[in-house]
Amino acid sequence: MTTLLETRYRTVLRLLPAYYRRHREEEMVEVYLWDLDEETQDQSRPTLGEVASVAALAVRSRLAATGAPRPYAVLGSAVRHFALFAVLLQAAAALVDRVLELTWAATHGAGDWHMFLSGFTGRGPLMGVVEVAQWTLPLLWTVGFFALLHDRRRLARTSVLLAALPTLWPFAGPLVSGLEPWDPWFATAGALFAWLPALALCAAHHRDAPAAVLPAGTPGLVFAACSVVTGASEVLLSVTPDAAWAPVTCFVVGALGWLLLRRRRADASAAGGAVALAALSLLLLAVRIAMLYPWLGLPVPVVFIGGALAQAAVLTLLTVALAVLARRDLAAR
Incomplete structure (x- = not known):
């Protein structure tokens, strides 16, 4: 009974x-x-x-690795690739932003250095702690990236969750301090770009999943290349100063490199990689549009709007191309 x-x-x-x-x-x-x-x-x-x-x-079995029906295995592979690629973008952008900020403050006289330090000390204890956390915690994206590729999954999960925390301050700050509310488009876009990869890493890189592997190159070499592209996009091609410019530029270069590499050799995880890149491209397109929207109609330089619109157009084409490629891979297997 x-x-x-x-x-x-x-x-x-x-x-x-x-x-x-x-x-x-x-x-x-x-x-x-x-x-x-x-x-x-x-x-x-x-x-x-x-x-x-x-x-x-239920989450682990749906994001399965081996021994599961093919749809679940492909889904798990795609989410793991998505998390790896997105964390790499976050890590490179966070490190380069802080290196450039420190370099500028240290090389442009005492006034700029004092202005840099006053951001941590000139607005009271609460804001001082918040500013220190917002400046230091995103550096944990780098820790999470290398920990994941060295199969230190618990360290990787902890690092990316801590690194994503500062993106919640735009929502919590106006409630606990006298700060003006952030633009909801900026705040939501930043939070999505941080928390979706962090949660994907925590869910898909579970104990039964295979170790994370890059499609090509060593972790240090790939991270250095992404940092160089990200830094160059901010220094040499800085037509738009918002937070989406450098990660999107790095993604476009990386995705095109992945497509060229794919043409030269067979990739056992091609379906998962294509789906992951298509999803990440779609997320970046949403972030690009969300961060551009508040500037429309404001008296900003034409080159700023033009650069952001050009990025959105390139991302749209790349998203469509990657989606078509992913669908072909899934249908062929």
Whole structure:
């Protein structure tokens, strides 16, 4: 006879994908009901910890690696590639921004250096702590990137979550201080660009997933190349000063390089890589448009609007091309 508790457990287990339930549901129900008095089962419920455990397993099994049906394996590969590429962009942009800021402040006289330091010390204790956190925590994107490629997954997850925290300040700051609310387009775009990769890394690079591997090159060489492209885009091609300019430029160069590399050799993870790049391109296009929208109609230089619109156009074409390529890869396998 099926008890109410067993029914409740089976309801919770429906969070799991069908292929996983077929093989494990009965065994899991037996484990949950083991050594429980049948007379009290109708008054019991699954604990919060058990529900959370099943929910985490549902995420891992849907972002599977090996031994899962092909759609789940491809989805897991795509999310892992998406997280790796996006964290690389964040890491390069955060490090280059701070190196350039320090270089400028240290080489343009005492006045600029004092202005740099006053950003941390001139607005009270709370804002001082916030400014220090906003300046230092994004550097953990770099830690997360190298930790992930050296299979230090717990360190990678902790690092990217901490690195993404400053993007929540535009929402929390006006509530706890006298700051003016940020433009919602800027705030939302920045938060999405940080938290989607961070959550994707935490979800897809689980303990059963394969180790993260770059399509080409060593981690140090790839990171250095991305940093050079990002820095050059800010120093040599700085027609638009917003936060999306350098990451988008680096992504366009990297995606074109990936496409050229793909033409020269077969890639066992081509479908996952193409889907990941298409998704990241779409995210960057949304960020590019969101950060451009507030400037429309304002008296800003034409070159600023033109550069941002040109980036949006290139990203649109690249997104379409990558989506078509991903669809062909998925259909061919």
